[in-house]
Every structure is written in C-alpha cells, then in structure tokens.
Amino acid sequence: MNHVALELIQLGAVFFTLGLLGRVAQRIGMSPIPLYLLGGLAFGNGGLVELDGIEGFSPIASEVGVVLLLLLLGLEYSASELVSGLKRSWMAGVLDVVLNAAPGVAVALYVGWGVVGAVVMGGVTYISSSGIIAKVLTDLGRLGNRETPVVLSILVFEDLVMALYLPILTTILAGVSLLGGLTTVGVSLAVISVVLLVALRWGRYVSALVDSPDREVFLLKVLGLALLVAGFAAALQVSAAVGAFLLGIAISGSTAHNATRLLEPLRDLFAAVFFVAFGLNTDPATIPPVLGWALVLAVSTTLTKLATGWWAARRQDIGRLGRARAGAALVARGEFSIVIAGLAVASGAVPGQLAALATAYVLLMAVAGPIAARVVEPVARWRPFAGRTANPAAAD
C-alpha cells in the first residue's frame, strides 16, 4: 500500500471513530473531549493500534486546532465585555487564580517537577472550560438565573488571565531567565492593553479588514489573518495561541458573530485532531502511576472552584442554592488545560508524566464538571441544614 493511501485510510478511520465517540457523548449528555482523549490514548504510542501514517498531518493540524480554539475564545467576548468583566469581577477572579492554581502548583512541586512543572500544572488546574460550562448552563436552563452573570464574568476574567499566562509560559518553557520572563510579562501586558484599546476604539476597522459578504472570501481572510498573526506571535516568542486570541478580541460586532459561525466547524475538526494527537503522544502505561495524584487534584480543585463560585455569588447577594450552583458550574476543566499541557509537552521542558497527569485530570474533570452542575441542587437541598435553603427568605 502506498503512503498516501495509508494516510487517507488512517485519517478517515480516526475521524469516523471520533464521530462515533461524539455521538455516544451526545447520547449521554457529556462533553466529547474526554472521549477524544481516550480515543487518542487507545490508538497511539503504546496503545492498541499504532498510527504512523498521519504523523505528517497531525502536528500542523493540532497547531491549527490550538489557534482556532483561542481565536474563537477571543471572538466570544467583545472588548467592552472584557473590560467591564474585569472591573466587576477582579476580586473573584484573583481568588479564582489563587485557590485553583495552588493545588496544581503544590502537587508539581511535591513530585519534583520544579518551577516549570509547577507553572504548567497551576495553569492546568486553574483554567475552567468555558466551552463545557456554556453548554451545561444552556442545557440546564440556567441562563436566566441570577448567579449566571457571576459565573460568566469569572470565565471572562480567566480568559484575560490566559492572555497574560500563555506568553509567560512560553518564555519559561523556552528556558529564559527570571529577568527575561519579567520582560515578556511587561511586553504582553503592553500588547494586551494596546489590543484592547484598538478593539474598543477602532474595532470596526479590524473587522472591516476581514469582513466580506462572500462566505468563502470571508473564511479565507479570517483564517489566513489568524494564522499570520499566530505565526508572527510565535516568532516573537509571545505564543501563537495568544496572537490568535488577541485577534479574536479585536474583531467585533456582527463580523465576530459571523466569523464564529463560519469557523466553528473548522475549530471542532482541528481541535478534535489536537485532542487525539495529545492522547496519541501520551503512553497509556504512564497513566496508572499518576492516577492517585489526578484524583487528589480532582477532589481538591472541585472544592476550590466550589469555594470560588460560592464566594463570588455571595458578594452579589445571591442565596445559598445559587451560590452552590455558581460554584458547581465552574468545576469543569477541558480544552484549555490540554492546550497548556500540550504546549509544555511539545517544548520538552517537562517530564512525560506531566502529560499523563494532565490527561487523567482532564478526563476526570470534563466528566465530573457537568455532573457536579447537575447534582448540586438536590445535594444542597438534602443537606441537614437544607431546611434553611428551601426558604430563601431565611437564607442570610
């Protein structure tokens, strides 16, 4: 069999299998991300079947997947939403960083992965999955709830933190000194401020640059510009993902909305390749040894997200049930934890076990998040002190 035929067959088999897995995920109402990761684990390095035919395709496709994930994240929120979110929720956002990065940092330091490993694991356990959370809130009919804006503004804050964190991560992974790291922080802060300013003042010109009434032209222009910006950002050591994210923020209004609709299918495709490729490169045999730590992290970071949501909702005078719902909604981790772990593993600056731990952790949290959001109400009502929560007037 010639190489092209083998490539096509393997690629087709991977996509078809992912389609079937996605169908299963839909049936049982969960996120497909853990199933994609499992699919990758089953096929790749040390798994059931070795896929060597798609080695030419999957690395660049995964890179495009990360760029698209971040571009659409940027498109999701307008610059004014980011700025007002920052003003409204910065205290909750800071608490979110401190509480949720701490378990990852602590475990990484304890098992001896050093400062670099700690920075990576802190990011992995910190960042919630806005994709999973938005879907869960919609599915459970909670968009009109009073605690939902609290949850959403924490997600907005997390996105801004990502824009700062990813360049820092990139420099640390590249082995730059503390001073170099600080310079990057300064540069990225300046770049983010400039982008926000441009987006607020002249967002329509950026939008006009990519906008077109023709779907095909629009798609090619927006995708081309995203890859260009991502490429130049990577060349300047600011991280390709952040470049794409900032471009997403700068595009606004109806252009952003149309771009999202057009790019969503592409994002789903390339992000799926990214998750599978991450799974492919992780040896399943490395997972059982880190499963204990994954469980420790899962339990502790579930509690810390619950605390974050509870505290943030309480500041907005929301009742006990609403506070519990806000906390539980934030529990899900997913795509961005894998993006962070993927960047770290690709750089080679962290041990392979970190990929295994991140995989196991995301597998647990992507499943546990939606379940937590569903069961939190009945659980909160069952508790011995629930007599008070049933009557909102009695809640403090």
Added chain:
Amino acid sequence: MNVEVTPLPGIGVRKDFALRNGRRIGVISHRDGKLELIVSKRDDPDACLAEIELNYDEAGALANLLGAPQLVAQLAEEHKDLPGIRTKQLPIKQDSPFDGRPLGDTAMRTRTGVSLVAVMRAGQVHPSPGPDFTLAAGDLLVAVGTRDGLAEAAEILTRG
C-alpha cells in the same frame, strides 16, 4: 417599572424586573437574535422556573396579548364621559380578506361610523393608521364607536 439590564458575556443580555410578589420576569436576548422568556421560581428567586424560546412572531403575539388590553382600558377611561362610545380590540385573523390589503379598503368609517385609532403589531402601537397602512394577519385594531358599529366592524373584518 425598574427593568434591570444585565450583560451575559458571550451570550447576550438579560432584561428583567421584579414583580410585586417578588418573582422576576423578563427576557434573554441572545446575540444571534434569539429571544427567551424567563420566569423565576417561587421558592428560589435566583433560579428560573422556565426559559421559553420565542421567535419574533410569537414574541409579537404575546406582546399584543399583554399590551392591547392596557391600551383599550386607557382609551375606555378617556371616553367614559361620552355615553354610548366604546373601545374594542378587533383582530385580523389568518383567513381575513383584509390580510395584506390597505386599511382604506375596509372603508370602515363610511360603512360603520367606527374609527380605527391604532394598530397593535408585534407589541408595537401604530397610532392613527392612514388609509394606505397595510394590514396583516395577527394585527389587533383598536376601534372606537357605538356598540352596533363595532359589531358591524368585526363582521366586516372577518367576512369582507
């Protein structure tokens, strides 16, 4: 009424207000134009009992149902010193002969002496519609006239 407008980043805007009994009622406008009616739970004012998706026609029909009685009541109040004058809302039904035709075609004033003072469409009031105002099924006409005139007017709008 104090309508609270809350941005929902990435989704749209929530506009709602508290009723006298403490429950919240309002609308979520999604960025893609989708509308949802929300009503809060009785035992947990932070949560929603229902989120009901409405398209533009449905939202307009609901707004007519809620808005028209208020307009009619207001007009009736203004005419209460004139005995024999009544205000009534007359619907343009799906099978009405005037669906898609200008208001002038009804020749309402000439035939019945009834004045059509407003048209309610999609929750909006179009006051003093002219003879070239095109009627559509789902419109509610606010009519002022005598009891007999109004009965005749209703007949004309259904039969032609």
